[in-house]
Amino acid sequence: MRRWNGWGDDAIEFALNEDALAFLRARVGPGAAIGDATLAQACAAIGPSRLAPHRLIDTTPALRLQNGLGQSLPDWFKLRYGKVGAVPDGVAFPESAEQVRELLHYAERFDVAVIPHGGGTSVAGHLTVAAGMRPALSINLTRLCRMRALDKQAQLATFGAGVFGPDLEAQLRAHGYTLGHFPQSFEYSTLGGWIVTRSSGQQSLRYGRIEQVFAGGTVETPAGTLSIPTFPASAAGTDLREMVLGSEGRLGVLTEATVRISKLPEYEAFHAVFFPNWAAAETAVRELAQAKLPLSMLRLSNQLETLTMLTLAGHKRLIGALRRYLSWRGCGADTCMLMIGVSGEKAGAVAALKSALAVTRGHQGVHVGKSMGAKWKQNRYRNVYLRNAAWEHGYVIDTVETAVDWPRVEIMMLAVEQAARDALGGQGERVHAYTHLSHLYAQGASVYTTFVYRLAGDFDEDMARWRLLKGAVSEAIVEHGGTISHQHGVGVDHAPYLAAEKGALGIGAMHALFGHFDPQAIMNPGKLLAEAGGLR
Amino acid sequence: MRRWNGWGDDAIEFALNEDALAFLRARVGPGAAIGDATLAQACAAIGPSRLAPHRLIDTTPALRLQNGLGQSLPDWFKLRYGKVGAVPDGVAFPESAEQVRELLHYAERFDVAVIPHGGGTSVAGHLTVAAGMRPALSINLTRLCRMRALDKQAQLATFGAGVFGPDLEAQLRAHGYTLGHFPQSFEYSTLGGWIVTRSSGQQSLRYGRIEQVFAGGTVETPAGTLSIPTFPASAAGTDLREMVLGSEGRLGVLTEATVRISKLPEYEAFHAVFFPNWAAAETAVRELAQAKLPLSMLRLSNQLETLTMLTLAGHKRLIGALRRYLSWRGCGADTCMLMIGVSGEKAGAVAALKSALAVTRGHQGVHVGKSMGAKWKQNRYRNVYLRNAAWEHGYVIDTVETAVDWPRVEIMMLAVEQAARDALGGQGERVHAYTHLSHLYAQGASVYTTFVYRLAGDFDEDMARWRLLKGAVSEAIVEHGGTISHQHGVGVDHAPYLAAEKGALGIGAMHALFGHFDPQAIMNPGKLLAEAGGLR
Known part of the structure; x- marks a missing residue:
């Protein structure tokens, strides 16, 4: 069964042996586990739903909790310490585009914020409900998961956007095809999530990033349905797909996507x-x-x-x-x-x-x-479980990633690692930081750094440590000319650093674009872009 | 010297021998040449400039004519018959981004329409000045043509956006590199033109379309300077490059572009x-x-x-x-x-x-x-000269291109050719139509059809024939689910068909996007998108 407060399936354990623990102790000191909150304890703090009743909306606290948090370290702290804070006021599981439209009309009518939900594996706060925000509705898309069309001649397949990675691959494999998109979150993330956060798979050198395989689709927006037809290429003005890619739920709900598939490799x-x-x-x-x-x-x-x-x-x-x-x-x-x-x-x-x-x-x-x-x-998908194992021994693991042109790759790697090592000096804590280049391009590379450090054992102190570390490494990225994300997206955690690469004019253009599709600003407020008039 | 009323260099002739002429006669009947207007005759019809004087703006009629038309068949008719109609009221050749900004301020102050001009090879009416339109200024960018940076490690080169194809390649070749972007217009088109019309080169299978090699750059917009940094890839929200690609001068003037280069092939x-x-x-x-x-x-x-x-x-x-x-x-x-x-x-x-x-x-x-x-x-760049040669014998040549997924490639080819053959039946004229797939993708192919038919010998009748033919083939493209352009862009000629693939919501999004950068709507009005309140 899927862990409610950690990564993956609770039947899978990544054990750390004595040598591994000795290595961590030598690097950052001995760790001390905390007593995790139970699901019941975590749910007890959840307030009543503020939503007007709707036949498609479920307001059960456990469900609201499960759909209200992702896999970022702050999300973990909230779950493990049982201090979940604000969660969505309700969750809907639409089974059709019509139901999504109905939910958007409901949200506009009652001024409810809408948070589209795929697999819930975000590590950047894409699912966060801000404290004091108006009522929020999570639209969980995982019931939109069927293959709706397969065109072998054009090597195109159309899926409900909420299909999980393994399910998508299984449906294609039955016909001898693959999408070839294998991010580390593959087992628990969805096609729609990959598209709206610009995901990149481990074999992108052959299969391309999600940008290269997303051929068209359907987005239900508050202003209407955006249907994007498939063409092998086009010179006809602005590419509508690029409005959806990286939009992080700000312009609507992607319900269906057509993707470019390949024959299973021999x-x-x-x-x-x-x-x-x-x-x-x-x-x-x-x-x-x-x-x-x-x-x-x-x-x-x-x-x-x-x-x-x-x-x-x-x-x-x-x-x-x-x-x-x-x-x-x-x-x-x-x-x-x-x-x-x-x-x-x-x-x-x-x-x-x-x-x-x-x-x-x-x-x-x-x-x-x-x-x-x-x-x-x-x-390839097991290493993430190391996070669970480390936690049990009192260590937290977090990651940060960027991409830069070749002349700055090593400089960036050293700067991010050093910023991390220095970040908790005031707390007397050491940070073990190490890096890989996960995706390589002729122009440069992604730089993906992992940090291991000790749990403080106190929610506020752990949040404070995380903020210090996150701030330090994000500033190092900006200072050395990297993008604030190569494959995880922006969410709330990276939003403060976005203007450094887009400029005020570019940020304004994104607001103008999303405002066209979402004039009442109900879609995923606070994510990707800070709200001009403040979050409500 | 460059032909003022046809394709390319006037020292280059593509001669049609007797067999070739017999072939054309058999296909569409005997052609009759017209007596082309002289440059002086064509210029005589140009009215006085309506622009307030500015030190950077030249209002010489011949210059206004040379910068006022492209290479579409209507453009040819206007030049050859000496009925040029409306042309820009002046031409500026800025030598810096500062001068471009100065010209944009001037245009905003005096409510002047701005038409960015690269190599002038558009075959879709990107340079057209509509009759009755407010004063128009052509900004010719070809003096922005130097290589400004070369990063061999990241395989990136930065050029002034007005650099012509051969000049760009020569500057790279000196260092052992190539951009590898070779559209048929290569000798007379510019880097900036390729980017804002989403050009595709003949060897795109190796080097990519212009979308894949455009890494970043600078756009002077009425709302300010948009600077797009280079990253090998990014998941940080909307890709600003995609706002510039295919924008056809609607959001500003691209002054500088950084492109991904490759080592010269062995x-x-x-x-x-x-x-x-x-x-x-x-x-x-x-x-x-x-x-x-x-x-x-x-x-x-x-x-x-x-x-x-x-x-x-x-x-x-x-x-x-x-x-x-x-x-x-x-x-x-x-x-x-x-x-x-x-x-x-x-x-x-x-x-x-x-x-x-x-x-x-x-x-x-x-x-x-x-x-x-x-x-x-x-x-590879000589076949275009066939247009000149055919004209001398009383034949016109035009092309249309689209792209579709594989299941519709042959259907599209047959439909476009048939629409063309039938289009001038009412005029008792035959059309010789033939096709190639110029760019092939796993998903589908471009379908590029050429038409040969006879000159009527009368300006209005030739314009009417062209309209009939263009309308018939464009409708065939839309009917069979193709994009209205795979590599030539939209301009004014394809604009009426754009909504078929973008939808009203998509067209509105493009308006919202361009309106953000160009709130007074001075940039290339009437191109790509029809103006909401009518063209002024």
Whole structure:
């Protein structure tokens, strides 16, 4: 069953062994677990619903809680400490576009804020209800989940936007196709959520970001239905898809999306390559990304992430042997791990891998074969469970991500990590920070940093620590010219930093655009953009 | 010198030999040339400028004429018959963003319409001044043409937006790079023009459409300067680049653009393959487009275009031998020609070509080697000159293009051609129509149809014929679910058909967006969108 106060399925545990815990203790000090609140305790604090009754709206407190929070660290604190604060006043599970329209009319009539809800995996506060806000309605879209059309000739499939990743892939796989969109949240996130937050999957090098596969769809907006037809390409003015992408629920409710699919790959493999140091590794991956080779994935961990991952993996003897081999090959304490993926028709994939390995050899890369790659693939959605395990031992894990052009990639990585390490100095706390480049482009790369630090054991103090850390790393991103998000979106947590990249004129343009579709400003207020007249 | 009333350089002639003329006569009847107006005659009809004097604005009639029309057939008629009608009241050639801002302030102060001008190659009426409109100022951007930055590490280059294709490529080539954007207008169109009309180059399969290479830039808008920073990718809300792409001068003047460049390819080749019929050819190119092979170009001519091109090429003996060979290999009267391009690192390009030829062989494709491909490359920008040559013999040539998903590609091709053939039946005129798929995608293809028919010899009658034909083919596009443009943009000629794909809600969103940047509505009125309150 899905955890109500953590990540994923409660039957899945990622155990931390004694070596892993010793590593964390040495890095940030001994952790102390807190006694988590129960669901009943958390629900007890939820006030009565302020919504006028409606046949489609359920106001059960547990349901309001489950739909009212995402997976950001503040969301976790609220759940684990049982201090959930404001939640939606009700939840609807529409089963048709007509029902969505009915709910929007209801919301306009009663001046209710609408929060569209997909899988609830946001780590940026997309689902947050602000304290003191007018009544809010969560529209949970997961009952809109069926494949409605499959056009094999055009390689297009149309789904209800609330379809979860595994369900979408299963429906396509039955016909020999895949969307190929595999963000780490894949198991619990939805197609619609990917689109409105501009998600990127682990194999985007082959399949593209969600922007490249979103071909058209239907959005129910307060001003009417926006239907976006599919074209392979068009020069006819503004691309309506781009109004929906990254709109984070501000212009309406995406009910249906048509996506570009691919034939299931004949062959797929992931291979690990180690480099002696960051400089060699970064040069190699930049060359790989610019070589236009048909790879499906490139993912480079820095020295600290490589060390952390190898230590937490748990297979002490195996990892020891690997490290001795790498050391003998010149990859010592500073070694950085690259994961290379190839997918597709076998001959082409094997040739691309061969070319890629030739590039890595030119930069002292040591290829250790595909067993580590297979392990990575097997655990691709499991690593998130580390967050649950760390919590049990009194540690919190958070992440931040950006993207920058190549000349600033290393500078950004160092600046974000340093900002994190310094952020809790006033509290006498250490932060263990490590980074990978999750997505590589000819122009630059995403920079994805993970932080581990200790739970304070007090809700207010933990929120304060998180704010300090989040503020410090976000400012480092802005200062070094990065985008405030490469793949997680803006929500409320990144909204204060958006103007740095859009400018006042750009922010105004977004307001003008959303205002056209949502003249009464009922859609997801406070998310993505701060409200001009203040949040109500 | 550049032709003032036709395409390209007046030193370049594309001669039609007797066989070619006999072919045209047989298809649409004997043509009769008209006596073209002289530049002096055309200028004589231009009224006095209505603009208040400004040091940056030149009101010389010849200059106003040269900047007031593009390359659409109505534009040609106006020039050739010496009935130019309304032209801009003045032309400015700003040399800096500051001067552009100064001109925008001037335009706002005096309520002057502003028409941004790049290379003037529009075939959709982007430069047209409507009769009875308030005074209009053409801002010619071609003095903003220098490379301002080159970042080899991020493979980014920044140019003044008025740089012409050959100049841009020469500046990059000096450093070993290319943009790889080669529309047929390449020699006379500009980077800024490509961006604001969503241009697509012949090798977009490798280098991407202009949307994929436009990384950021600066737009001077009446509401202020919009600066778009470069990121390799971003999930931070609405993509500001997408507000500029396809905006056709409606939100401001693009002064500077940063583009994603590539290393000059080590190897490049174009190969011709013939198929016995359309069905085999279309199946083959769809399979090729969906195979994700690293090709740089796919361009498929239908039977009538193949016939026309081979006949007009002029090398009677050579072509005769080719046809006998093809016929012996099973490609007779219905044969269709495919051009395949590969570019890049030699081993990869050769391997991709080999894989592609294997696919074509599976569909009865006959590979005739690369000499025809080399010829195609040599003439890639020469075929447009056919328009000049045909005119001299009393024939006009026009084109229309769209894009649709695969299941409708053939239906669209047949419908557009048939609509064209029927359009002038009431006039007792025949239209020779032929088609190629210029850009191929996994999802579908562009459908690019050329028409040849006879000049009437009378301005009004020629305009009437064009209107009939344009209306008929545009309606066929809309009826069969195509976009009104795949690569030429909307301008005034396609504007009436835009609502069919955007919907009233989408059109309203575009108005809201542009209105934010241009509250006084001075920017390129009447283009792309019809004015809500009528054109003034």
